[in-house]
Amino acid sequence: MLQTVSDPKPATDSTSTRELQLSAFRFMLLARLLDDKFAALYRAGKIHGGVFLARGQEALSASIGVSLKKTDVFAPLIRDTAGRLAFGEPVLDAVRTYLGSPLGPMRGRDGNVHRGRPQEGYLPMISHLGAMISVVNGVLFARRLKKISGTVGAACIGDGATSTGAFHEALNQAAVEKLPLVLIVADNQYAYSTPTSFQFACENLADKAIGYGVESYSVDGTDLSVCLKVVGDAVAKARAGDGPQLIVAKLLRLCGHGEHDDASYVDPQLKSSPLGRDCLKVAEEFLLRQNWTDAATIAEWRGKFAREIEEAVGQVQREPAPDPFAENWLAISSEHLSETHTNHE
Amino acid sequence: MLQTVSDPKPATDSTSTRELQLSAFRFMLLARLLDDKFAALYRAGKIHGGVFLARGQEALSASIGVSLKKTDVFAPLIRDTAGRLAFGEPVLDAVRTYLGSPLGPMRGRDGNVHRGRPQEGYLPMISHLGAMISVVNGVLFARRLKKISGTVGAACIGDGATSTGAFHEALNQAAVEKLPLVLIVADNQYAYSTPTSFQFACENLADKAIGYGVESYSVDGTDLSVCLKVVGDAVAKARAGDGPQLIVAKLLRLCGHGEHDDASYVDPQLKSSPLGRDCLKVAEEFLLRQNWTDAATIAEWRGKFAREIEEAVGQVQREPAPDPFAENWLAISSEHLSETHTNHE
Amino acid sequence: MNLTYIDAIREAQAHALRDDPRVFIYGQDIGAFGGAFKATKNLAKEFPGRVLDSPISEDAMVGLAVGAAIEGMRPIIEMQFADFSTVGFNQIVNQAATLFWRTNVPCPITVRLPFGGTSGGGPFHSQCIETIYAHYPGLIVLTPATVEDAYSMLLEAVALDDPVIFCEHKFLYRHLKAEKLPSEALPIGKARIAREGRDLTIVTYSAMVHEALEAATELAPEGWEIEIVDLRSVKPLDTDTVMASVARTGKLLCVGEAWPWGGVTAEIIARVASEGYGLLDAPPQRLNAKDTPVPYHPNLWTAHRPTARAVAAAARKLLRT
Amino acid sequence: MNLTYIDAIREAQAHALRDDPRVFIYGQDIGAFGGAFKATKNLAKEFPGRVLDSPISEDAMVGLAVGAAIEGMRPIIEMQFADFSTVGFNQIVNQAATLFWRTNVPCPITVRLPFGGTSGGGPFHSQCIETIYAHYPGLIVLTPATVEDAYSMLLEAVALDDPVIFCEHKFLYRHLKAEKLPSEALPIGKARIAREGRDLTIVTYSAMVHEALEAATELAPEGWEIEIVDLRSVKPLDTDTVMASVARTGKLLCVGEAWPWGGVTAEIIARVASEGYGLLDAPPQRLNAKDTPVPYHPNLWTAHRPTARAVAAAARKLLRT
Numbered sequence A, B: 001m002l003q004t005v006s007d008p009k010p011a012t013d014s015t016s017t018r019e020l021q022l023s024a025f026r027f028m029l030l031a032r033l034l035d036d037k038f039a040a041l042y043r044a045g046k047i048h049g050g051v052f053l054a055r056g057q058e059a060l061s062a063s064i065g066v067s068l069k070k071t072d073v074f075a076p077l078i079r080d081t082a083g084r085l086a087f088g089e090p091v092l093d094a095v096r097t098y099l100g101s102p103l104g105p106m107r108g109r110d111g112n113v114h115r116g117r118p119q120e121g122y123l124p125m126i127s128h129l130g131a132m133i134s135v136v137n138g139v140l141f142a143r144r145l146k147k148i149s150g151t152v153g154a155a156c157i158g159d160g161a162t163s164t165g166a167f168h169e170a171l172n173q174a175a176v177e178k179l180p181l182v183l184i185v186a187d188n189q190y191a192y193s194t195p196t197s198f199q200f201a202c203e204n205l206a207d208k209a210i211g212y213g214v215e216s217y218s219v220d221g222t223d224l225s226v227c228l229k230v231v232g233d234a235v236a237k238a239r240a241g242d243g244p245q246l247i248v249a250k251l252l253r254l255c256g257h258g259e260h261d262d263a264s265y266v267d268p269q270l271k272s273s274p275l276g277r278d279c280l281k282v283a284e285e286f287l288l289r290q291n292w293t294d295a296a297t298i299a300e301w302r303g304k305f306a307r308e309i310e311e312a313v314g315q316v317q318r319e320p321a322p323d324p325f326a327e328n329w330l331a332i333s334s335e336h337l338s339e340t341h342t343n344h345e
Numbered sequence C, D: 001m002n003l004t005y006i007d008a009i010r011e012a013q014a015h016a017l018r019d020d021p022r023v024f025i026y027g028q029d030i031g032a033f034g035g036a037f038k039a040t041k042n043l044a045k046e047f048p049g050r051v052l053d054s055p056i057s058e059d060a061m062v063g064l065a066v067g068a069a070i071e072g073m074r075p076i077i078e079m080q081f082a083d084f085s086t087v088g089f090n091q092i093v094n095q096a097a098t099l100f101w102r103t104n105v106p107c108p109i110t111v112r113l114p115f116g117g118t119s120g121g122g123p124f125h126s127q128c129i130e131t132i133y134a135h136y137p138g139l140i141v142l143t144p145a146t147v148e149d150a151y152s153m154l155l156e157a158v159a160l161d162d163p164v165i166f167c168e169h170k171f172l173y174r175h176l177k178a179e180k181l182p183s184e185a186l187p188i189g190k191a192r193i194a195r196e197g198r199d200l201t202i203v204t205y206s207a208m209v210h211e212a213l214e215a216a217t218e219l220a221p222e223g224w225e226i227e228i229v230d231l232r233s234v235k236p237l238d239t240d241t242v243m244a245s246v247a248r249t250g251k252l253l254c255v256g257e258a259w260p261w262g263g264v265t266a267e268i269i270a271r272v273a274s275e276g277y278g279l280l281d282a283p284p285q286r287l288n289a290k291d292t293p294v295p296y297h298p299n300l301w302t303a304h305r306p307t308a309r310a311v312a313a314a315a316r317k318l319l320r321t
């Protein structure tokens, strides 16, 4: 059941492959620049709470985003800046959420990576690791009940989160119900500071698939080409009705857990190993080697994206902050059932 | 990693094998008779709440009990009457717990299968499926910290309980810590009324082992000889420091989920399949065929056990019931920190 | 007809399935088997593909319901026992309960919790845990005490756009009977005067309503007229009805089957003390279960939970102050 | 020395590890890394093999602790954030909390919950969930408000034979400073008069003690003398100290950072109303967080939780009744 793809296959020259790679690359670049901006804002004390970056994980994440359709379902996790953008998240949503703008999708109520638009199939994560997978199952389950076919649901998770009961229950549930779930594990060698040796004892997390009766893939997460292929294949199989697909990508987080963390615990040997390659550079070099684009064009994208980000940040910084007096402090939608009784003012 | 043992190996003639089988068989018989008695008491309205029997699971369960040492740790589940007795539980403990006697280990506070003596390594289950496994891990972990070696911990679970997050977290934890845990799954084809097809999608639950990096065994749970061999081997391996062992036994529950359940949902084809064999009969025939005992001796045991059970029940029925006025209604042991404030009388 | 409380729950679900294609039910053993308590008896057959057996995965069961709700469905989740909802707790309080506030997308799920003590139930099949749900923002917590309410409130729960924790009392399942199902009912959020009286108000809910009623009957020959408020819903709490009753009687006894620390009885007393202080002419009192796990043996169990006799004793004491 | 609250927690753990070979610590990132908040900084090095990294498995973390406690150890479990204890909830409330009552075998585990709101924490890194633990029988729930108490109460928690939920407030971690660690302390179960006054009693705990103190300072120039009771332990509750204070002041305001329904403030008011009714010369009042998830943006967050200003306003209103 396990298909290992870790060597870049000679790129087929079809325009669609090329376009897909270029498109994914652009999202990777945009994501990297956006993350850099969040890091800068964090250092400048402009962001409330933590900042969680995706450096080194853009290839995998962008591959997911570009492989999904708008009608699919996507539950990204902390390190999916690229995938979110590729799935269609406006830069503005990301900036507004980090800055707590009331105009953003989370309206200052939730922040940083906890953002999404559920009604558009883009699910905003809660913090509890593993908890989003069964929610994706639920959307897929509902679509089946509603006789809507052809939907795929993608959920992202880290190596550490595979240790949660929620991960297990949800993957098993998807397997039993044969739901079109694509579960992508970014095995980035650490969960916060904890190396994978404290997290699991199997050789490869993809080995877990057999115990659930689902298909699995192992992929080099630093290589956009293979990520695109593997994620694309898995999404296609799920869409075709072959049930849940488990993808395990090996890579290295090229930043701290959050921007407060200097990641000094990361093994230098890992950094200098192939896992430590920067997927963005790898992809860029590959595209240039293939002559699919040139340095000038990339520089132009970079400039354009940087401007787009600056504009978004500028705009959001001029937006009003949330006003607690204007806030509708109701946790339920049935206003008539809200406790009229308030013992807090 | 998967070792399948399903055909009875030609029995070796060594006295130890013979003695072990005879011993296990006696516990199976005692367990069956005890369960029959509980069923009768239930029908007579003498038991509060449910009665949960182990019919069809005695061979597997007894094999566990006789394979463990007194210094080991054992966390049985609902269908381990035989294993409990073999591990050393007095019949009186079982009867007192079902009848709620204040002289039993649970003192009328907990009942039926929720019994044990934690300080003797015999852990009393809580109802939440899967929850006892990590507790066994904890005892093993503590012994390691205390530099006590050679302990094995056995935890029992059903096919249905493999779907719980608790099962996953605990088995993974044991694997990461390489604890001497023997986890025995009684795949009895149903979780209450739910067939295994709603519970998992892998072919055999033993397939799960590879995803945890632990060793596994598949065994015909209706056959005492092979159960003894497999459980004995797994216990020996765990004791030798080879880490967690996962045993999956296939069998059929030969009763309802509880005595209130007529189990009419059980597939007749399963009942007439080899899985539907009564392990007690299989074992008895085997022992007779081997000439390791004779019908008269078995009849004698039966009589002796029946009397022992009757005596225990008689004795417990004469014991005083719990007295709420004499009860120490304190949920914590630090009496000075108990809420002196009582708002309930 | 002679309908029990569990019949009412089954009928409400049948009704909801019939009327609303968005409704489905998901839980352990609820399909062909009809559920541990038969709350879904025959429903899988009557509504093919809409009453579905789940694995023993409470966390994933609730997670799935939330996803389905986002997709516009109205799932009902049956927990086999309320006690087991603790392993689905996170999805209830952190996923379902926060969805609307965080995203403005409502989360219309109903989680049915067969709860409360029965003889021989023991520590893990008896718990009253409405408090842990009511404490979290974002949930509606219902505790019907009658066959009629079991029916109408479950129907209304499914129709609501918010997550509802539906606490149905196992002790009442086959204990209570009604002639017919109601065609109209008090809305959720309104308490009910279960018995009128002028001497003392007992505020209670679920199975304890019946213990209180029995206590009131016991006290009647002694000349006491006890008013009983059945809260029906513990979140929201109908403070107005409670306050109006206390205004009439001047005396308040709150009775709950749950553990004593925090919870419904504390919340009611705190509200009345804060806002209706002048209405009271004696200190308000509480009666709860004891602060230990729920015991197995009936002798202990009946001492652990408030009974009619204990309620009557507490009322008598309060009436004499 | 200049010790923070988090230093105190680290030192208490170092002390416990040093003095008692039965103590070990288990949690995520607590080994070489020293924990998300550095509560175990260097401890893994100082106490080899006794400060151990766990997988992200809160259920199994607590289960393991219970097993180790049965075997005579005294495990400390660090939850990375209190909010994540909801996925270990079942093992806490149904396994650890019931063990002693069911089997007479004590369960000396300490579960450390970094809890409470901080700016930008948001809905899942800010929760105050002491209530859900205090509601269950079998647990001791502690909420130290000072550096000294963080130290002495954690030491005492580890020494106790019962499961302790140790709620340490993240907002206080680096905010509070003390000169030195205490050599003696009030025992667990006793509340502390954090400030004396004769006009009104504010009963509170954890970070809110400091908001209350600030409010008292704000009210002093207006001529009001506010007494502040720091509960220290929310289960058990030191009702006597509360009652004695109310007897002196006649007025009670309970302040909590937790959600309003049920919980510490309701429990305190219910007790005072039931047992100290005559002591009050005005209706007792409560001030809690709002009944929504904890918001991310600081503007919303400071409106969501009680602040010194809000406490002062509530006190002023009550003083004028």
Ligand SMILES: Cc1ncc(C[n+]2csc(CCOP(=O)(O)OP(=O)(O)O)c2C)c(N)n1
Pocket: A078, A079, A127, A128, A129, A157, A158, A159, A160, A161, A162, A164, A186, A188, A190, A191, A192, A253, A257, D028, D056, D058, D080, D084, D087
């Ligand atoms: C249930 C739960 N426990 C603990 C945490 C705290 N936490 C947040 S991220 C994290 C590490 C996650 O590691 P991994 O899954 O490998 O993802 P990565 O950060 O490496 O992308 C932890 C422990 C959490 N969010 N949820």
Ligand SMILES: Cc1ncc(C[n+]2csc(CCOP(=O)(O)OP(=O)(O)O)c2C)c(N)n1
Pocket: B078, B079, B127, B128, B129, B157, B158, B159, B160, B161, B162, B164, B186, B188, B190, B191, B192, B253, B257, C028, C056, C058, C080, C084, C087
């Ligand atoms: C977490 C949890 N959910 C639900 C239940 C209710 N329950 C008790 S036994 C049971 C079926 C167990 O099936 P299985 O694990 O196969 O064991 P078996 O009864 O077949 O021996 C269920 C659903 C429970 N005890 N715990």
Ligand SMILES: [Mg+2]
Pocket: A158, A159, A160, A186, A187, A188, A189, A190, A191, A192
């Ligand atoms: Mg990781």
Ligand SMILES: [Mg+2]
Pocket: B158, B159, B160, B186, B187, B188, B189, B190, B191, B192
């Ligand atoms: Mg089974």
